[in-house]
Amino acid sequence: MPIGHHSWLSAFRLRILHRVRRMSELQQHLRDVSTTPTGHTELARRSAGVIGLLVLCIFLGASLILARIAFTLNQDELNRSQTLVQKVFDARLETVSSTLLNFAYWDEAFEYTKDHIDLSWIARQESMGRTLLAQYALNGVLIIDPQDQTRFAYIKGQLTIDRPQTWLEGDLNGLIHKARAMSFEQQTAQAYFTVEGKPAIVWAAAIRPLSYPLDVPAERLSVIVFVDALGENSLSQMAKTFGLNNLRHDTSNTDVGLDLSTEPRIRLTWDVTRPGDALLMVMFPMLVLSIFIFSFITWHLLRRSIKAARQIDLSHEAMLKSEARFRDVAEASSDWIWETNAHLTVNYLSDRFGTTTGLNVNECLGKSLQELLLFDQNEFMALAHSSLRHNKPIPCRHTDVNGRERIGNLLVRRIDTQGVVSGYRGTVSDITDDIEAKAYILHLSQHDAVTGLPNRTHAYEILQEKLAHDLTEHTGFALLYVDISGFQQVNDALGHSAGDRILSKVGQRLRQIVGPDSFVARLGGDEFVILTAPLSSTALSTLCETLLDAFEQPITASEQELRLGLCIGVAQAPVDSNDSQELLRLADIALHEAKANGRRTWRLYNAEMKKRIQERRQLEQDLKQALRNDELRLVFQPRFDIASSQLIGAEALVRWEHPERGMLSPAVFIPMAEETGLIVELSDWVMHHACLEANRWDASVFVSVNLSCIEFKRSDLVDRIRQVLARTGLSPSRLELEITESVMIDNAEGAREFMIELKRLGVKLSMDDFGTGYSSLSYLSQYPFDGIKIDRSFVMNLADPTANNQAIVKAIVALGQSLSMRVTAEGVETQEQLDALATLDCDQAQGYFLGRPMPPEHLREQIAALSWPAAH
Numbered sequence: 001m002p003i004g005h006h007s008w009l010s011a012f013r014l015r016i017l018h019r020v021r022r023m024s025e026l027q028q029h030l031r032d033v034s035t036t037p038t039g040h041t042e043l044a045r046r047s048a049g050v051i052g053l054l055v056l057c058i059f060l061g062a063s064l065i066l067a068r069i070a071f072t073l074n075q076d077e078l079n080r081s082q083t084l085v086q087k088v089f090d091a092r093l094e095t096v097s098s099t100l101l102n103f104a105y106w107d108e109a110f111e112y113t114k115d116h117i118d119l120s121w122i123a124r125q126e127s128m129g130r131t132l133l134a135q136y137a138l139n140g141v142l143i144i145d146p147q148d149q150t151r152f153a154y155i156k157g158q159l160t161i162d163r164p165q166t167w168l169e170g171d172l173n174g175l176i177h178k179a180r181a182m183s184f185e186q187q188t189a190q191a192y193f194t195v196e197g198k199p200a201i202v203w204a205a206a207i208r209p210l211s212y213p214l215d216v217p218a219e220r221l222s223v224i225v226f227v228d229a230l231g232e233n234s235l236s237q238m239a240k241t242f243g244l245n246n247l248r249h250d251t252s253n254t255d256v257g258l259d260l261s262t263e264p265r266i267r268l269t270w271d272v273t274r275p276g277d278a279l280l281m282v283m284f285p286m287l288v289l290s291i292f293i294f295s296f297i298t299w300h301l302l303r304r305s306i307k308a309a310r311q312i313d314l315s316h317e318a319m320l321k322s323e324a325r326f327r328d329v330a331e332a333s334s335d336w337i338w339e340t341n342a343h344l345t346v347n348y349l350s351d352r353f354g355t356t357t358g359l360n361v362n363e364c365l366g367k368s369l370q371e372l373l374l375f376d377q378n379e380f381m382a383l384a385h386s387s388l389r390h391n392k393p394i395p396c397r398h399t400d401v402n403g404r405e406r407i408g409n410l411l412v413r414r415i416d417t418q419g420v421v422s423g424y425r426g427t428v429s430d431i432t433d434d435i436e437a438k439a440y441i442l443h444l445s446q447h448d449a450v451t452g453l454p455n456r457t458h459a460y461e462i463l464q465e466k467l468a469h470d471l472t473e474h475t476g477f478a479l480l481y482v483d484i485s486g487f488q489q490v491n492d493a494l495g496h497s498a499g500d501r502i503l504s505k506v507g508q509r510l511r512q513i514v515g516p517d518s519f520v521a522r523l524g525g526d527e528f529v530i531l532t533a534p535l536s537s538t539a540l541s542t543l544c545e546t547l548l549d550a551f552e553q554p555i556t557a558s559e560q561e562l563r564l565g566l567c568i569g570v571a572q573a574p575v576d577s578n579d580s581q582e583l584l585r586l587a588d589i590a591l592h593e594a595k596a597n598g599r600r601t602w603r604l605y606n607a608e609m610k611k612r613i614q615e616r617r618q619l620e621q622d623l624k625q626a627l628r629n630d631e632l633r634l635v636f637q638p639r640f641d642i643a644s645s646q647l648i649g650a651e652a653l654v655r656w657e658h659p660e661r662g663m664l665s666p667a668v669f670i671p672m673a674e675e676t677g678l679i680v681e682l683s684d685w686v687m688h689h690a691c692l693e694a695n696r697w698d699a700s701v702f703v704s705v706n707l708s709c710i711e712f713k714r715s716d717l718v719d720r721i722r723q724v725l726a727r728t729g730l731s732p733s734r735l736e737l738e739i740t741e742s743v744m745i746d747n748a749e750g751a752r753e754f755m756i757e758l759k760r761l762g763v764k765l766s767m768d769d770f771g772t773g774y775s776s777l778s779y780l781s782q783y784p785f786d787g788i789k790i791d792r793s794f795v796m797n798l799a800d801p802t803a804n805n806q807a808i809v810k811a812i813v814a815l816g817q818s819l820s821m822r823v824t825a826e827g828v829e830t831q832e833q834l835d836a837l838a839t840l841d842c843d844q845a846q847g848y849f850l851g852r853p854m855p856p857e858h859l860r861e862q863i864a865a866l867s868w869p870a871a872h
């Protein structure tokens with residue numbers, strides 16, 4: 001993991017640590033406040049309900065109390081006015097009664113009214129009546145004689161006689177008798193009468209002497225009667241005097257009233273002021289208003305508090321979520337969290353500590369941080385007290401419960417409480433696995449999985465490291481470039497897993513031979529490199545020979561014993577070069593030379609090799625030019641039918657007319673063209689010109705063109721030939737393609753498919769240089785060849801009966817016949833050879849004896865003759 005990544009992570013971890021601690025404190029607080037996340041809102045809602053109910057109760061209560069007060073006030077006022085009226089009335093009765101008594105106890109009147117009334121005296125008393133009426137607001141004053149006759153009546157300001165009986169409706173006689181009966185008591189008789197439809201109070205008292213005792217019986221007494229009609233005037237005067245409102249006589253049963261008499265029914269009523277109603281009128285609207293205002297304020301406050309409560313609930317919920325999130329992160333992280341006091345005594349360890357170290361968290365609390373971890377305390381303090389909040393990890397080590405050492409990165413922050421350092425906290429990330437993984441990855445990146453040997457990258461590193469020192473001839477070393485020849489074929493034949501096992505064994509064998517002082521690496525494929533310790537030239541050649549010898553021993557893989565060849569190219573440092581790339585290149589040049597010299601060789605690099613390489617490279621460049629500058633030529637070598645001695649075809653052979661080096665043989669440039677891939681372009685040129693030339697020949701003569709095995713490795717082969725035929729217009733049956741055995745060895749199945757397709761085009765195929773390769777005779781039957789060209793080497797000493805070539809040629813001819821393939825003998829140089837071939841029943845022949853490769857115009861002439869060369 002890169003450092004940058006680490007510090008970023010560390011910062012993140014510390015932030016989380018801080019958050020987690022803060023969160024858990026907060027959460028504790030919140031847990032105290034409420035248990036459920038929606039608790040506050042619910043609580044506020046419930047209180048709102050209760051408060052609403054309370055307000056309603058207060059309102060109802062206040063209304064009741066107000067109504068009650070109003071009722072009481074009204075009632076009190078009613079009672080008061082009733083009492084007042086009663087008192088007023090009583091007082092009136094009393095006043096009138098005592099006034100009447102004053103008149104009744106009257107000596108003079110007694111003398112004039114006993115037994116019978118002296119009318120003349122009565123007449124003189126008119127003023128008395130007027131005075132009484134006026135002074136006491138009476139309506140009438142009567143004097144009744146002992147015979148119950150009214151002798152004096154002063155009614156409504158007029159003196160009348162004999163009227164009272166009609167004016168006063170009631171039992172006047174009864175009242176008079178009662179008054180006489182009470183003449184010995186100081187009292188008056190009272191009764192209620194009706195006067196002109198209005199109620200009236202009537203008092204009566206017997207007239208008796210004041211200054212002497214009554215000496216006559218009551219029947220002889222006259223009676224004085226006062227009438228007080230409760231008319232409007234009288235009542236309104238009474239009302240005025242005592243502050244009563246609308247005092248009146250009313251027999252309807254109102255709740256306010258004073259019943260004076262039942263027969264006749266006399267009832268006084270008046271308008272009572274209702275102070276309770278007035279109070280209600282004023283207070284009730286005020287109560288309603290104040291309740292309304294109070295309710296509104298309460299509602300508003302409750303709404304706000306519900307809103308606030310919801311806010312609290314939401315933030316509480318968010319906090320719980322956030323806390324859970326950070327806790328998960330902290331737990332999911334591989335780090336553990338610690339906290340100490342100012343003296344580094346551990347007072348908190350996260351659960352991860354236990355998981356990571358296997359130690360018991362509780363047992364470790366109270367210990368010193370240095371007891372748990374090994375770290376540089378100076379660095380710890382420097383970082384903790386630095387003013388920057390950086391995240392530089394401090395390396396630390398500790399031993400886990402299994403006694404295994406673990407490596408960690410420690411991060412620290414100091415805890416400031418009101419400006420004083422009260423402790424430290426931080427994280428430890430266990431990077432042991434990282435480090436081990438890194439080491440493993442490094443090993444993987446430097447080693448080859450198949451052989452376990454160092455790989456190309458690592459080999460370069462080691463090489464550069466070695467070359468970095470100042471090397472002398474004595475401290476120098478050799479670089480051996482090793483190539484396993486034949487490995488590719490084995491790999492193809494036995495499969496990759498067997499190939500891998502072989503490579504592994506090759507690696508082991510190399511290691512074993514070179515010993516611990518040398519370095520062996522696999523560069524890839526079947527190429528290995530060895531860097532030796534300083535060694536003498538004899539020791540170097542001994543080493544190379546030992547290596548070659550060692551590979552004489554077969555290697556066993558997949559129950560098969562394999563004999564692999566070894567080629568070694570050697571370059572020396574600092575003698576040849578002290579540049580790593582150059583040294584490898586030189587060793588590769590030497591390897592090339594070694595390969596060119598056989599399957600089991602080694603070559604030490606020398607300057608000549610470099611020269612050859614340079615020449616070759618120059619030639620490569622030149623060949624590219626040659627194609628463009630039209631420096632290639634074609635020569636044609638004729639082929640004859642042995643039996644009829646007819647010219648039946650010609651093989652096109654390429655030549656290069658090099659501007660400096662003259663005419664070059666294909667043996668010089670064809671392998672190079674194959675290596676560089678130029679062969680395709682070259683071959684196209686050859687085929688094109690060969691076909692064009694063949695078009696000028698007699699139609700019975702075919703042209704034969706050589707194909708390289710490289711061309712069979714490219715998928716466009718068939719198309720190319722189709723195009724050549726199309727462009728030149730040559731009949732496919734007049735084109736023969738010569739293919740060597742190597743094509744089949746390199747790419748057996750693919751080659752067969754190509755051949756089948758080529759056959760479909762209509763061209764002919766022949767196997768060139770037959771007998772030089774590894775292929776067995778049985779091979780042939782599987783491929784659609786039209787003919788076989790027996791290699792020159794078999795024809796060479798055909799005439800020599802001691803060599804067994806005759807038998808071989810005979811066998812090949814027989815094979816060809818059995819497979820219906822025409823057999824051509826190449827390299828026929830003598831008449832004897834030709835004769836022998838004829839005897840062996842060989843079909844066709846080609847060679848210097850019959851015709852050397854010649855310029856096209858010469859061949860054309862010969863074709864025109866169409867006959868066996870006259871010269872032979």
Ligand code: C2E
Pocket residue numbers: 637652653654665666667670683686706707708738768769792826827828829846847848849853
């Ligand atoms: P090859 O296909 O076996 O061609 C026959 C070679 O044997 C020719 O050599 C020819 O000159 C030579 N030769 C013919 N008769 C005799 C004889 O009686 N005695 C002796 N000693 N040699 C004889 P050349 O032209 O130098 O070609 C060499 C090889 O180069 C050819 O061998 C062929 O494999 C390759 N080659 C030539 N031209 C081409 C080409 O156009 N394309 C490809 N791919 N290969 C070519």
Ligand code: CA
Pocket residue numbers: 651706738768
């Ligand atoms: Ca050939």
Ligand code: CA
Pocket residue numbers: 768769789791826
């Ligand atoms: Ca040949």
